[in-house]
Amino acid sequence: MIQVIGSVLVVVTAVLADACALLYGLGFRWWTHRTGWHLLSFMTAIGIVATLGTVRLLTGEPSWYEVARLVAFSLVPMVVGWRLVILIRALPGERRRRSEGRE
Numbered sequence: 001m002i003q004v005i006g007s008v009l010v011v012v013t014a015v016l017a018d019a020c021a022l023l024y025g026l027g028f029r030w031w032t033h034r035t036g037w038h039l040l041s042f043m044t045a046i047g048i049v050a051t052l053g054t055v056r057l058l059t060g061e062p063s064w065y066e067v068a069r070l071v072a073f074s075l076v077p078m079v080v081g082w083r084l085v086i087l088i089r090a091l092p093g094e095r096r097r098r099s100e101g102r103e
Contacts, residue, residue, distance in 0.1 A: 007057050010054055010057060011057065013046075013053075014051045014053065014054040017043060017046045020043045021040065021044045021046075024039060024040055024043060025044075035086075038079070038082055038086060041075075041078075041079050042082075042083065045072075045075040045076050048072045049073060052065075052068055052069060055068075
């Protein structure tokens, strides 16, 4: 039962993540600001990894799966590292706002 629930959650995550990436990618002007680039990249990476998990659930591990997994999971550290850089850069401004009483 737990395995079935986990599998359903993988599929739901893939559908939602892919929908977010498609909606943002097609419906918003994400290319006009670096935050938009990051949001789309982050959502796309999560969607690709979750979709790959769904493919594995539905088909097993086809011959191309290992290469696809390597490519998909190589995206995650890049966007998470990018997110970390964004947060580190934003931290001084956040600390300044807090010290000035503007939370």
